[in-house]
Amino acid sequence: MDRTVLCIDGGGTKTAGLVADVHGALHTLTPAEGCNPQDRLGWQNALGSLFDQAPGIDFAVIGMPGFGEVPKHDTEAVNFIKTKISADHLIINDVELAFRGAFPDRNGVLVLAGTGSMAIGQAGGDIRRSGGWGHWLGDEGSAFWIGQQALSRAAAELDGRTPHVGFAAKLADALDAPNHPFGLLDWAMQDGSSRARIASVARTVDDLSLSGDVTARSILGAAACHLTALAQSVLHTSQPWAHAGSVFQSTHITDAMTQSLGPAKPPATSALVGGVLHAATLAGWDTSPAWTDKVMSQGTHL
Incomplete structure (x- = not known):
């Protein structure tokens, strides 16, 4: 063999x-x-x-x-x-x-955003990192964070704590959540409210953003800001940056980060x-x- x-x-x-x-x-x-x-x-x-x-x-x-x-x-x-x-x-x-x-060549910064989020980089010395604190302390901009933000905003809208803009109904419909007042909670708990299940909502948020939903675009815009901050905290002047992870399937996020950091280098x-x-x-x-x-x-x- x-x-x-x-x-x-x-x-x-x-x-x-x-x-x-x-x-x-x-x-x-x-x-x-x-x-x-x-x-x-x-x-x-x-x-x-x-x-x-x-x-x-x-x-x-x-x-x-x-x-x-x-x-x-x-x-x-x-x-x-x-x-x-x-x-x-x-x-x-x-x-x-x-x-x-x-x-x-170890010269650059990688921003990784999947279930969690982190930036890691090196420039002739020790590897530096920012983020990666887990969803209890951070993971801002990650798929979990996007999903949690979407579900939280939907819950606030259903309660009347925020204006009714139709986001909760569109999210529930897209997720095929059970049709009752706490359907989104029911949906989230069906898999023990696992990180992976909540993170899967990020794809739906991106779909709603592409259809023009303002709330979804707001969530993705905030995610892009968080991920940009991660990159900037370890990025040296003129260093290239790259991205990896499911969150970067969103053109809304990659376009927003490109405006701040310049074009990403393909890994x-x-x-x-x-x-x-x-x-x-x-x-x-x-x-x-x-x-x-x-x-x-x-x-x-x-």
Whole structure:
């Protein structure tokens, strides 16, 4: 069997994996649910299912959500991973993993906004980060934050605390919420009010924004301001910036941030591809330009 390396990109909503062999061929693993030890019960099952699909590897790079933030959770992750893999491995924060893929030269700032939000950058020294405090303390501009803001504004409108503008009805209809006075609460609680469920509302908010809804546009505008502030807190003059994560599917947000920060630079490659490249280097493989180019070219189609 060919020698292989593994990268796992864990997140709050999804855990993905990629294997590369010595010939530069890539194999995508079947993804699992999120694996954040800070808020996901059963995170070990999600993470473990990726390791089970990639036996006998030479080296693994694992991007864990929240890694390096809460020592207790770090210890749990380190100990669990040791039970699943005997090969040498590196565990880093999932946002650092994405940064390595976006800026292989380490010169730039990556703004990541999926379920949570964070900016990370480097300019010839230590990696700097801003945000990533979780939805209890922050995550402003994230998909969760957008979803929570939308549901909160809808609730205020239903109560009469804010003017009736029709946003609550449009949101409830788009989410197919149960048809009763507390239908939005009913909808939100159907999955235990998980972060992923609330974060999924962000896509609906963007759809309503595209249809011209003023409240939805206001929420996305505020999200863009928060994400811009994250970038500016770690951005050096003239440094490029890039973005990653589901929130940036919204042209409203990317357009607003471009006005403040200038055009975003496309990431050099994905977190997963950057991760297998790094794993191969750490494994001591001969990562020739031809091998690297082959991996990079395949990565554009993943």
